[in-house]
Amino acid sequence: DAKTTQPPSMDCAEGRAANLPCNHSTISGNEYVYWYRQIHSQGPQYIIHGLKNNETNEMASLIITEDRKSSTLILPHATLRDTAVYYCIVRVPSAGNMLTFGGGTRLMVKP
């Protein structure tokens, strides 16, 4: 699996967009980018995933650079309930099915 690098922590003002970056410079052509978050002591929550096109759902948007070496998760209007650890995970669908959590970003949304 490609290694990912995320900033350890970020702050965001409530109501503003939260932009969480992830570097995955060794990503291969068939690896997908997945984002999860974990609110304190709750089970991790799937947010979104993509291969090379930008993706949007009701929770967030995922922007993947053209060379696919980095991506950004965007929470358009952050709320206090978005305070969590956000994990960027790169996976090949056929390479086993476990998720490897590590090195996420602790996002603190402040009033």
Add this chain to the structure above:
Amino acid sequence: AAGVIQSPRHLIKEKRETATLKCYPIPRHDTVYWYQQGPGQDPQFLISFYEKMQSDKGSIPDRFSAQQFSDYHSELNMSSLELGDSALYFCASSVGLGTTLSYEQYFGPGTRLTVT
């Protein structure tokens, strides 16, 4: 919408005792995963099952075993408990093993195991 159910939510055991954690996946989900999260740590994959067969194995101690039953629920059996087994244990479920869908895993609320 139905979610993953885990029981019990809290469990206190003494060293060398055994514990059984149960997981009921989302209806029509065919794959179940178990993760362990120690204090201040990230979740670590333990083991997974697809259609009642073990599909992947992670850092699961030999003292632990698990299985998936015909109704797709799963149980994690833990024996000779140690203080270091104190952790949150999450179960997750998904569909579409081998496809991108299998990484859309839906997690339960977890079981907090305390070993004294």
